[in-house]
Amino acid sequence: MFKKKPTIKPLAPLRSSDRRKLADQIINDFELESRDEGAKDEQTPEQKAEATAARTSLRNSLLPDNSQSARFTTTHGPDLKQLNGTVYVGSQNGEEARVLWFQVENRMYPTVYTLWRNPDIVPLLHTPEIVVKKLQGGADLMTPGLAGGPPFPPKAKKGAVVAVASTDKPTVPVAVGICEIDVSALEKVQGAKGHAVENMHWAGDEVWSYSTSSRPGQQPPEEIEGWAKVLEERGLTEKAQEMTLEDQDEAGGVSLDSSEQPAQNGHSDPVSAETQDGEDxxxxxxxxxxxxxxxxxxxxxxxxxxxxxxxxxxxxxxxFGLVFPLSQSFVMSTLVQPFLPAFTPEQKEQLQIKKTSWKNIKKFVKSFDKKKIIKTKEKDGHETVVLDIDFNDAEIVNFNPYRLPKKETVAGSSLGRGETATDKIDTGDDSVGQKLQVVSYYRPTSKLQPVFDAASATKALYTPPEVRELITAYVEAENLVSETNKRLIKLNPTLANSVFDGTGQLDKEVLAKGSVPRDALIDRILHGMANSYAIVKNGSDPSSVKAKSGVPPKIHINLETRSGNKTVTKVSGLEPYHVNPRPLADELRKVCAGSTSVEPLAGAAKKNEAAVMEIMVQGPQKDAVVKALEKRGVDKRWIEVLDKTKGKKR
Known part of the structure; x- marks a missing residue:
């Protein structure tokens, strides 16, 4: 359906009431009710409260509260029938906004982005990788292309919305479609003919690629734990890879051998391979x-x-990438939990901080302070923060890494692979460690141009030292230096007419005396010139960077109150300083142990200009933001903080 780019109108915010109504419709249409509420009549008040909270959480997972919608027009089918519909765009946890759902003919379809975050909301079918490549060209899934069955998921009935995954990555949906036959009732697929699934959307189409920031679509993950559990519970993991292909294509699908062939010795599916590799x-x-x-x-x-x-x-x-001070929550979520050897649910249950002799993270952290491995400090009377770590301590230098289970950190990065578990947690932000220099330039105005012409100046822009050198050479060449006081410059008609207009009291005194101090003359000339600037990265030649008019912009950090008493920290103006907002938001989410989001700053960009992005972080996080910016070469002088919770600058 979206092989060719659809016409999508501008996005509009989705009202809270409409979002809840639409989320409830999705819950009902996809029969997700039993997972969050159940039989209300038989519930106690406590159970009803829990069910309400669960339903709210499910709504937010399906349609985040920052969701937007837009109408679209596209063509579909062999006769290129024109279709109208609606796309729903949203993001969670500071990720880039993507199309999460699309609606055609009053029916909602999840995109792969929604399926990656919400396992088991639709039946998952499998097909070999070679067929997936055909699906990504717009082909429908033929019945011989089905793998991993029979039996197939019981909800994969005619007319049902289903997802399709490759047998190479059975836990990662890469396409969404509609069953054209009752797949769940199939007793065999070898030798069968006809369409099984009408292909509506796939990873790689134009809906997958759509982005408000014109960034490419997100690549599918290697594995999704939630879908892996679904396949394991249904015993489908091994079946998904037990079928082989013929070379014969059938109208966009691929037919299979006339007989099933068991997997070869030594071949295992991606889920069971984790155990064989020793990780789990x-x-x-x-x-x-x-x-x-x-x-x-x-x-x-x-x-x-x-x-x-x-x-x-x-x-x-x-x-080493750590931004001090480290909060207790950061220590636990980023430096401790991902490295606990919890291979089984029983071990995970036992490995909790409350079951240690320290009982809580505060005492745990203080125990390392006593050993001089870290330095801590009490903050606000109820929290202990880490101010510094002795990275050269013998216990750290001589540490011997051990095997870890496969876990997801707060940032979503996979740790514990192999014996060293050294997969990087950082987001690959190349602005970290950069060196920035703000170069100020001055351009002569038409009034001052006679002075620069008389000084034989040839450039359009000058740095302050260059202006000083040029004016000094000029006054010496014209013999304007006072014989009695070398710091005084005698005025000639060119300087008098171009620099001093005679309107102010100082101008009148200078013109009456016929002389002016050298520094005052140069400052007056600089003050009368037009400003330009260039922000130079990593020692580049300033002349290679195109200067922009005006004074250097500030990075703005605003502390605001939302929802009555909740404080949020907003950061904008990062782009001129070569700072990518999204990796910075990822880091702040980990450091501040709170949610972040990245959205275009309304009204900040002119037409045909790239959007100016704004990061929003939960809580008063000014210090954490400043430290993260300093890591990226931003000087405090280039930052402006406005605390709107107190109504004053600081």
Missing amino acids: APSQPDAKPLTQKEVDDAFYQAFLYGIYHYKTTNPNQNN
Whole structure:
């Protein structure tokens, strides 16, 4: 449907009431009701409250509260029938806004972005990778192209919305369509003919590519844990890869061999391969409970591992990528939990901070302060923050990495792969560690041009030292230096007429005396020139950077109150300083242990200019933002902070 670019009208915010109504419609249409509410009549008040909270969470997961909508027009089918519909765009956790749903003929369809975040909302079918490539060209899925069955998901009935994944990556949906037959009732697919799924959308089409910032679509992940659990529960993981292909194509699908062939020895699916690789140990329901010492040791070693990980994966960054002070929540979520050896649900249940001898993170952190590994400080009387880490401590230098289970950090980065677990947590932000220089230029105005012409000036823009050097050479060549006081410059008609207009009291005194101090003359000339600037990165030649008119802009940090008493921190004006807002938002989300978002700043960009993006961080996070900017070469002089919660600048 979206092989060719549709015509999409401008986005408009979705009203809260419309968003809730639409989310409820999706919950009902896709039969998600039982997952969040159940039978209301049989619930206690507590259960009803929990169900209400669960439903709200489900709504927000399906349609975030920042969702926008827009009408679109496209063509579909062999006769290129014109269709009208609506796209719904939104983002979560500071990610880039993407099309999450599209509606055609009063029916809602999830995009792959929604399926990656919300496993099991539609039946998942499988097909070999070669067929997926045909789907990504717009072809429908033929019945012989189905893999991993029978049996197939029971909800994959005629007319149902389904997702399609490759047998190479069975946990990652890459296409969305409508069942044209009752797939769940199929008893075989070899030798069958006809269409199984009408292809509506796929990873790589124009809806997948759509972005308000014109950035390319997001590539599919390697694996999605939620879908992996669904396949494991249904015993479908191994079946998804047990079928082989013939070379014969059938109208955009691929027919299969006349007989099923078992997987070859040594071949395993991506889910079971994790266990074989040693990363995830099998569940051990009869395993002995961990002793107090084992729990303490696990947390102790995990913290050392977290520090070691940052030191080895960010060797060229200041403080190895850590922004001090570190909050307690940051220490736990980023430096401890991803490095706990919790291979089984039983171990995960036992490896909790409340089950250590320290009982809470505050005492845990202080224990490392006593060992001089870190330096801490009390903040606000109820929290202990980490001010510094001794990265050269023997326990960190001599740390021996151990195997970790596969886990997701707060940033969504996968850790614990292999023996060293050194996959980077950072987002690849090339602005970290950059060196910035703001170069101010001055351009002669028409009034001052006679002075520069008399000084034989040839350039259009000058730095302050160049202006001083030029004026000094001019007054010496014209013998304007006072014989009695070398700091005084005698005025000639060119200087008198161009620099001093005689309107102010100072001008009248200078013209009456016929002389002016050298520094005052140069300052007056600079003050009368037009300003320009260039922001130079990593020692580049300033002349290679095109100067812009005006004074250098400021990066704005605004603290505002929302929803009555909640404080948020907004950051804008990053682009001139070569800072990408999205990686910065990712870092702030981890550092501040709170949600972030990145949206265009309304009215900040002129027509045909790139949008100016604004980061919003939960809480009063001015200090964390400033430190993150300093890591990116931004001097405090280029930052302006406005605390609207107090109504004053500071």
